[in-house]
Amino acid sequence: MCAHKKSPIYEPLTENGAIALAKKLQLLPENSQLTCNEIGDGNLNLVFRVENPENGESIIIKQALPYAKVVGESWPLTLDRSRIETNALLKQAEFVPQYVPKVFYSDESLAITIMEDLSHLEIARAAFISGKDLPLLSQHVGEFLAKTLFYTSDYGMDQHYKKSLVQQFINPDLCKITEDLIFTDPFFNHETNDYEPELQDDVEQIWQDNELKLEVAKLKQIFLTKAEALLHGDLHTGSIFADEQETKIIDPEFAYFGPIGFDVGQVFANLLFNALSRETNKQQILFHHIETTWDVFVKEFSTAWENDGLEIYTNLDGYLDYVLEQIFEEAIGYAGCELIRRSIGLAHVADLDTIEPYEKKITTKQIVLKIGRELIVNRKTIKNTQQIRELFNQTALSVI
Amino acid sequence: MCAHKKSPIYEPLTENGAIALAKKLQLLPENSQLTCNEIGDGNLNLVFRVENPENGESIIIKQALPYAKVVGESWPLTLDRSRIETNALLKQAEFVPQYVPKVFYSDESLAITIMEDLSHLEIARAAFISGKDLPLLSQHVGEFLAKTLFYTSDYGMDQHYKKSLVQQFINPDLCKITEDLIFTDPFFNHETNDYEPELQDDVEQIWQDNELKLEVAKLKQIFLTKAEALLHGDLHTGSIFADEQETKIIDPEFAYFGPIGFDVGQVFANLLFNALSRETNKQQILFHHIETTWDVFVKEFSTAWENDGLEIYTNLDGYLDYVLEQIFEEAIGYAGCELIRRSIGLAHVADLDTIEPYEKKITTKQIVLKIGRELIVNRKTIKNTQQIRELFNQTALSVI
Numbered sequence A, B: 001m002c003a004h005k006k007s008p009i010y011e012p013l014t015e016n017g018a019i020a021l022a023k024k025l026q027l028l029p030e031n032s033q034l035t036c037n038e039i040g041d042g043n044l045n046l047v048f049r050v051e052n053p054e055n056g057e058s059i060i061i062k063q064a065l066p067y068a069k070v071v072g073e074s075w076p077l078t079l080d081r082s083r084i085e086t087n088a089l090l091k092q093a094e095f096v097p098q099y100v101p102k103v104f105y106s107d108e109s110l111a112i113t114i115m116e117d118l119s120h121l122e123i124a125r126a127a128f129i130s131g132k133d134l135p136l137l138s139q140h141v142g143e144f145l146a147k148t149l150f151y152t153s154d155y156g157m158d159q160h161y162k163k164s165l166v167q168q169f170i171n172p173d174l175c176k177i178t179e180d181l182i183f184t185d186p187f188f189n190h191e192t193n194d195y196e197p198e199l200q201d202d203v204e205q206i207w208q209d210n211e212l213k214l215e216v217a218k219l220k221q222i223f224l225t226k227a228e229a230l231l232h233g234d235l236h237t238g239s240i241f242a243d244e245q246e247t248k249i250i251d252p253e254f255a256y257f258g259p260i261g262f263d264v265g266q267v268f269a270n271l272l273f274n275a276l277s278r279e280t281n282k283q284q285i286l287f288h289h290i291e292t293t294w295d296v297f298v299k300e301f302s303t304a305w306e307n308d309g310l311e312i313y314t315n316l317d318g319y320l321d322y323v324l325e326q327i328f329e330e331a332i333g334y335a336g337c338e339l340i341r342r343s344i345g346l347a348h349v350a351d352l353d354t355i356e357p358y359e360k361k362i363t364t365k366q367i368v369l370k371i372g373r374e375l376i377v378n379r380k381t382i383k384n385t386q387q388i389r390e391l392f393n394q395t396a397l398s399v400i
Helices: A015-024 A080-093 A124-129 A137-150 A159-168 A172-181 A197-207 A210-225 A260-277 A284-308 A319-344 A358-377 A385-399 B015-024 B080-093 B124-129 B137-150 B159-168 B172-181 B197-207 B210-225 B260-277 B284-308 B319-344 B358-377 B385-399
Strands: A035-038 A045-052 A057-064 A070-073 A103-107 A112-116 A229-231 A240-242 A247-249 A256-258 B035-038 B045-052 B057-064 B070-073 B103-107 B112-116 B240-242 B247-249
Touching: A015 A035, A015 A045, A015 A057, A015 A112, A057 A080, A080 A103, A080 A112, A080 A137, A080 A172, A124 A240, A124 A260, A137 A229, A137 A240, A137 A247, A137 A260, A137 A284, A159 A256, A159 B172, A172 A210, A172 A256, A172 B159, A197 A319, A197 A358, A210 A319, A210 A358, A210 B319, A229 A260, A260 A284, A260 A319, A260 A358, A260 A385, A284 A319, A284 A385, A319 A358, A319 B210, A358 A385, B015 B035, B015 B045, B015 B057, B015 B112, B057 B080, B080 B103, B080 B112, B080 B137, B080 B172, B124 B240, B124 B260, B137 B240, B137 B247, B137 B260, B137 B284, B172 B210, B197 B319, B197 B358, B210 B319, B210 B358, B260 B284, B260 B319, B260 B358, B260 B385, B284 B319, B284 B385, B319 B358, B358 B385
Parallel strands: none
Antiparallel strands: A035 A045, A045 A057, A057 A112, A103 A112, A229 A256, A240 A247, B035 B045, B045 B057, B057 B112, B103 B112, B240 B247
16 A cells, blocks of 8 residues: 655644644534643653633643653654554553543654543552552552453463564563663663662662572563563553542553563552551551452453453463462562662652651662562562562561 | 555466576576476475576575465465565574575565575485484584574564564464464364374373373463564474585574574474484484584573673573573473374374384384373473483383
């Protein structure tokens, strides 16, 4: 097929351009006085909220930038991640439409995705930091994980079709960010690392810890090679919008076919960060969320396996248990990597960075580093989420 | 880019067409009386040998057929495997030009690859069956495996570039043949299976052996998901041309990014078939070949790892040992799968099928099935190639 139409040339949208696009596509009424604000707080994308003030109707226009703002324009990033994000949202919506924003339109050349406005919800990380419980979050996230991951794996998807999706979701630029910032830089004396001077001894201990580094190498190998299911790829609490009733998972631009345990582990770790940042008597809800995430994941994954398994060996006694054990072991290891990199690597989390006073922040990060190491090195012997809580309690006692 | 040129329409080449093509491309002199024979004994391709009888100069023109002959025209097969084969040969030639046929020309639309004629060599399986030793074969194959697999893995290839190759070598049709015929059908009562009636009890025992089937399910999962390196994908002794001095590995149309142990295990198993088909006093050279394949693989892989490792963790003590152990364990498991499927599945090997008298053939296949099971189930405890020989001796004694 020949495309004789001239391709639009990429340029970043302005607020007026966003309004014009919304009108042109008739997503909002042409004859109304639309308002627009750029609300992106990320560092990779423009995010415009376009609203019709007459009835409050609104949409989100998201556009990928060709560079990462966090380090200036010097770190170029492919616009292809916009295609990946749109396609991942559409694929996830086949299995869990209730947990992802609706996509109304996309334009690959302009790196634009137009989607449902979720401003009535709050970013889960911020909600947890402000002390909210988000009681249904873990039930929803557990179901999201189970269904998006099972139905895009060789267990639950036609294996021929899955291979074409693997091809479509090859995502080298964003995978490289994970490979560097999660699995490599924090374990070496690398310029991207960012930590308080009081942590210097702890950090050097990590750099010299060959037992730990060998296990991280193995987890990195699995991340690099194991095309198990279509991951979200960046499933921290900053990628979740929620309130008391509703949960929406956003921003799957890191999506690629990787190990199921990676998504699960990111969720575990980011719930732990918030637990660690709270007063002891307010931590229980977070451990409850960790346990519920896994319990619901197991329940929904097992149901899907029994009802919709396409791989003939899903009928074989023992195979589901083996797969779940493998996912859990890898999730524990990946949670450990996330704990370490968010404490001393380039990208931090507000849960830890806002802890006061300063001394408590340092002590908490030391606890995080110790728990991270234990999870990575002992991931084969940690068999349930209850043990995460026990490890947390023991480590907190040993440091304080 | 618009392709205004009309694409050639695929049709199978005739002998005259092959001669005309060789002349048109000036691969052989236009003014000579070229001869041509279709020499393909496979079931998926036409293979023309075009020769200039004046000086004996010759080339091979290989063309993929759009169906598998083995089951008539009813089993359609993508012509895309011709592109895969050509690209795999070219990629392998970057690392081991001495062990692959030179490619002179290819045409994706016509599914044609023109390459070096290797008729002065003999197919290794036939040579072994006729009692030859092929003394350098395992040294060459070990080096071929080590270099093609190391330099296309995340250990030795730029990880960004590797992902684009993974994308280029997605090979769903030919992978499905392996997934079905090696990992699935032989372990179930499936119509593709083909075995002597005397093996009915042994076969039913396999179908009911849940411990075995669970391990096969795990090996199939690894084959489906682990994009470790660019495999040959079908490395049996029928894909090797050799004589006393030279070795050439042909037919990589099953190439895709999979677990390194798969290629290694196929080699082990096919050397074992020949050992099993020989008189006891002529078996030693085959065990020697198995041991040499692995020893040379380890030596060359380790040298490449130390000199050319691109992954930072290749500098870490213990990581190479871990990777080699994992490869060996998987190779042992995959060898076991190959042993079983060549005895009772759709595609047999001449080594076993030509054993006489008939009773000996049955007994030998029973031994093969038992060794296959042991290799699969005990792959974690088998630590060196010497143990394969011991297992062989024990099993042979227990059956006879």
